Amino acid sequence: MTQEFVIGMARQALETMLMVSLPVLLVSLIVGVLISLFQAITQIQEMTITFVPKIVATFLALLIFGAWMSGKMIAFTREILINIPHWIR
Structure with missing residues (x-):
């Protein structure tokens, strides 16, 4: 394993993580x-009013995008597991 290979794998892992987390984070934002x-x-300064809608929106985003997110993670994991024998040669 070369340094470029390890950096490439780390980059691919970070890209996958960002792509998978982006829909939920955007909805929450x-x-x-x-x-x-x-x-x-309305000048309502209640601190707790933000939590419930954000939690509900996050759960709805997970329900909507959950299958796509798990598919991306499974594909990334499958690619790593399939290629392990090629990398250890």
């Missing part, structure tokens, strides 16, 4: 911004 905007407009 959008809901958080909308709630903050609502709080600014």
Whole structure:
């Protein structure tokens, strides 16, 4: 295993992790911004009002994107496991 190979694998792992986590993080970010905007407009300064909608939105995003996310992770893991014999030669 060369240094370039290890860096390439680490890069691919980070790209997969970012691609898989992006939908849920974006949904949470959008809901958080909308709630903050609502709080600014209505001047409601309750700290706990942000948690429930963000948790619900996160769970809904996981339900919607969960199959795609697990498919990407399984494909990445399968590629690693299949190629192990080629890498240890």
